[in-house]
Amino acid sequence: MPKHTPFPTGAWNYVQQAERDETGERPDDYEHPSEAPIRLKVAIVGAGVGGLATAVALRRDGHEVHVYEDAPALSELGAGIQVPPNSLTIMHKWGVEEAIKAKSVEPKNLWWKRWQDGKVIAKTRYKPDFEENFGVPYRVIHRAHLHEALHDKAVDLGVRIHLGHTVASYDPERPSIRFTNGKEVVPDLLVAGDGLKSTARQVITGERIPLRSHGFAAYRACVPVEEMRKNRLIAKNMDFERDQSHVMSYPIKGGEDWNLVITVPEQKEPCHWDDYSRQSLSIMRSFYAGWDPTLIEILKLVKTTFKWPVQDIPQLDSWTSPSKKxxxxxxxxxxxxxxxxxxxxxxxxDAYALAQALRLIQSRHQLPDAIATWESVRIPRYGDAGSQLSTYVYATSRGRTTAESEGSIDGSGAVGVFVRSGGGGQVGLGEGWRWRWAEDGRPGYIEEGGHLFDDLGTTLRLG
Structure with a gap:
């Protein structure tokens, strides 16, 4: 069990099972909006998934929420995104589930297939296993549709979204934001969800944190399912893997499109990529010459693609300013x-936990203590999630032959993430993944977390 796990996974599953009624259904998770004891004025920088989720969570508790976005119009780039139970349960609480359900797909299985011939190496059953274990299914969706659902909910709740606002500077102690248009905002709490290339990150850490590249890039593309149906060789839900390349695919847009994430080795830093290599179908397809004919047929249907860097950042020591504002x-x-x-x-x-933390305060003077509490829970949670969710694709490919990688998947699991749950290559869900997906804000966050703070050795200091 991870060092900071606030609730033992087995006990969590027991609690979930005890909550089911006689029909076997989990009780409705919707939470009615409520008024926080102290209403704050909150400024959020960035109208991506994190920023909009925070806006929804805080506005539901009655806070005055303004979102400031650099772009002149809202649009969410990218393609498919996975919506696992931990986030889907939270969005159920917010009343976003119908919008998600309408535009997403619930996959039945994850198939692992050999790169040369498409032979099934292993299978993980998603349906009904996820709903039976976690109370909600596993869904996949186009990122734009997830973004749209959160945006619409935020607007319905009364969140004000200001477009075309580029940050010129932050004052983290006051706190305040000055924009390039001359406008200044002075909120009670300043939240920056400005993404991978965040400028707020340096304000918090006091230094520039370089992005880490890992020698890979990912081409993203979508193919109309109608076109795929015309080709009898094309199978569904594929995961091909060989050395340092792999393809992950699944349906999105309610099953209308097929999302492809096509990972390839790439040693150049993104600043040295040219426009041709970023969008070249021939370069993308060249990495998969000699692969399974079914996959080749799918790649032939791709009309446009774009290459994205595979990057992350090292774990930070702090996510908050000294003032905790x-x-x-x-x-x-x-x-x-x-x-x-x-x-x-x-x-x-992050967003859901922040709303929980702010419910604890009885005066604005207690805000720093609530933010410190939020940070003390979220950093260990992320750290354990990162250690548990090892990058199985890259780990299996480095320093091991394809046969060795396949043996790992077929037998005891892929790099400790999946474990075998039955014969015939059936691959189940390892404890690390169960721990991650069960973390949905029931026991183990802030609101109900007396035992949590005892486990972490953290004292909640308010007042």
Whole structure:
């Protein structure tokens, strides 16, 4: 069990099972909006998933929330994104589940296939296992649709979103933000969710934190499912792997499109990429010459693609200013590799936990203590998530042959993440993954967390 795990996984599963009614269904998780004891004026920089999730969480508690976004119009780049139970349960509490359900897909299985011939190496059953274990299913969705759902909920709640506001400077102690248009904002709490290339991160840490490259890049693309149906060789939900390349694919847009994440080795830093290599279909396809014919047929259907760097940041010692009136969250605080499929879900946890922390205060003077409490819980949570969710794709490929990697998946699991749960290559969910997905804000966050603070050796000091 991870060092900071606030609630033993086995006990958590027992509690979940005890909550099911006679029909076997989990009780409704929706939480009605409530008024926090102290209403704060909160300024959020960044209208991505982390920023909008924070806006929803805080506005539901009655805080005055303003979101400031650099872009002149809202648009979410990228393609598919995975929505695991930890974040989906939180969004159920916020009343966003219908919007997510309408545009997402619930995959039945994850298939691992050999790169040369498409032979099934192993299978992990998603449906009904996830709902039985965690109360909600595992979903996949286009990032733009997740972004849209959070944006619409935020606007419905009364969040004010200000576009075309570029930050010129921060004062983390006051706190305040000055924008390039001359406007200045002085909130009670300043939250920066400004992404991987965050400028607020340096304000918090006092130094420039370089992005870490890992020798990989990922081409992202979408293919219409209607086109795939015309080709009988094309199978569903594939995961091909060989050496330092792999392809992960799944349906999005309610099953209309097929999302592809095509990982390739790349030693150049992104600043040295040219526009041609970023968008070249021929370069992307060249990495997969000689692979399974089914995959080749899928890649032939790709009309446009774009190459993204695979980068993250080292774990930070702090996510808050000394005054505890400014904080960073989401990718600004803990940018994670895409193979971990956890960046957005951990950001949504950040938002939910922040709202819980602010419910504890009875005066504005207690705000620093609440933020310190939030930080004391979230940094260990992220650190354990990062250590548990080892980058299995890269770890299996480095220093091991394809046969050795396949043997690991087929037998005792992939790098300690998956474990075998039955014969015939059936791969179940390891404890590290169970711990991550069960962390949905029931026992083990701040609101109900007396035992949590005892476990962490943390005293909640308010007043």
């Amino acid at each position: 400014m904080l960073i969250l989401g990718d600004a605080a803990h940018a994670m590799l895409p193979s971990m499929a956890a960046g957005a879900s951990i950001a949504i946890e």
